[in-house]
Amino acid sequence: MAFALRRSSSLLLRDWEQSGSFAADLLEQTSSRLRLDPRDRAALQRLVYAVIRHQRLLDHLISTLVRDRPDALTRRLLRMGLVELLLLDGAPHAVVSETVALAGRAKGLVNAVLRRAIREADPIRSTWPELPADVRWSVPAFLWKRWIAQFGPDDSSKLAQWNLQPAPVYLRLHLPAGVTPDFGSAQVCPVPGFPSYVRAEGPIPRQWLEEGWAYAQDPSTQGAVNHLSVFPEATVLDACAAPGGKTLAIVQSAPDARILATDQSADRVVQLRENLRRLRCDSVVKIAQQDWLETLSPSLESARFDRILLDVPCSNTGVIRRRIDVPWRLKPEDFGKLKVTQLSLLERLAGHLAPNGLLVYSTCSLDREENEEVVEAFLGRHPDFRLVSQSSVKPWIDGFDGAFSAALEKRSR
Known part of the structure; x- marks a missing residue:
């Protein structure tokens, strides 16, 4: 990931924290403003969404690695660096150097924490199964209690893990008479039990959406x-x-x-x-x-x-x-x-x-x-x-x- 995208990720997460706007809307605005190509947009989304999804686990890790409560910028950069190093398999040197470059006066702290995370990655991960499930799976405590009461601990954990995974794209087809799209080039597969739907396995031709041949829907x-x-x-x-x-x-x-x-x-x-x-x-x-x-x-x-x-x-x-x-x-x-x-x-x-x-x-x-x-x-x-x-x-x-x-x-x- 290029330095500019990490900087954009930090700014997007700042706006998400401060404005109350939806992450998807901010992602769309940022991608449009920067004219990101699909690959860079996907990289931006992957990092930002991972930070938001794993927020509670990341904050727990920060609390164990940092003695004093960090300011908002430092916490945001530590979340980004830790999620890349421990959950997204980011390239260690690039993650550390580019995240530190964004840290201003907290460069020393961010550098020390991220380098420690690299050295102790396996021991850090080994502690996760012992964490309270709501912390491990990043669910707010009040919501976890509701789930436990309604679904029990096993199904609640399955639901929480499901929510941490990127969502696939499903399309409801709505083809004009006589139109047969090229399914091979579109990289889609049928959805058993749902004849009007396909699941996207790769990029979808823009024509499908622009011409109203398909509608994104689960x-x-x-x-x-x-x-x-x-x-x-x-x-x-x-x-x-x-x-x-x-x-x-x-x-x-x-x-x-x-x-x-x-x-x-x-x-x-x-x-x-x-x-x-x-x-x-x-x-x-x-x-x-x-x-x-x-x-x-x-x-x-x-x-x-x-x-x-x-x-x-x-x-x-x-x-x-x-x-x-x-x-x-x-x-x-x-x-x-x-x-x-x-x-x-x-x-x-x-x-x-x-x-x-x-x-x-x-x-x-x-x-x-x-x-x-x-x-x-x-x-x-x-x-x-x-x-x-x-x-x-x-x-x-x-x-x-x-x-x-x-x-x-x-x-x-």
Whole structure:
């Protein structure tokens, strides 16, 4: 890795710590500003994401190697150097010399710590199995306790290790009639059980994405659409639709359905509209901005739908390896607050479901408080609804991102 990329990594991590921005957004901004080629962008992402993923373990190592608490810059550079030397197999001489060059007045300290890490790499690693599991696998203590209570220690460790791995790229194909892409040059392979998906094993031709032939999406998202069971000419509401991946899946499952896709944010509606335009779905999907917990537009006040997909805002604990910021943004009280919002949305949307219709509640969370407990609370208040089907995807078992979905049927009176 070139010195300039290490410097960019340090600056990106500084901005991540100070601004509250998402790492993926900062990576995109940095790559665009510096006009990085794919190889350099990948190198930048690899280092930055490794530091964020292993943050708690790295801070433990720093506490054992440094007597006094380092300042923010020094801590950041030590995290970078240690993760390269102990977890990414970086070239020792380059790691030390280029990291030290960024350290300013702390050059001596950074040099000493990193050289010690080189000398004692094997003894340092040998202590890791004895560490508390939440430190070893870099999980915030409060989140680890929730996982232990819900999944037990073995499955919690499997989940934590899953989250530390780089996420593969899956693509949902959406090919125009008569188009047969060159799968060989694209380096993709089929995904068993998911005929619309391929897994990328190398660079994807830009044409695939620019022409709307494919959409990056994990196969776990298909479960919610399967539960929806859309029939021809059904009226369908995708209530929290942006960025549009599940809307695309609905279109593919029932091209003749009458679909309305909404989202509460103007920016997200712009993103939704652009994605559906690129995917050639904008002519068959109506798009509107609507916060379903606020005053409804006149056209929606009395609207009823045969099918409603409610993919609610959630903790994202099922997709941590893709959204690496999640563990460091969540707070213990967030789960209760999210449950209130989720149940409120479910209550509101239930009033827009036609008799005998299906409402599918879905999240990308693994947490029972956001999933089963929300569904149970809703059914307890609404005897006119019944649970038709329910499923969850556990990453350490199923091999895909975590997800939950439940289909609720409104009985006719």
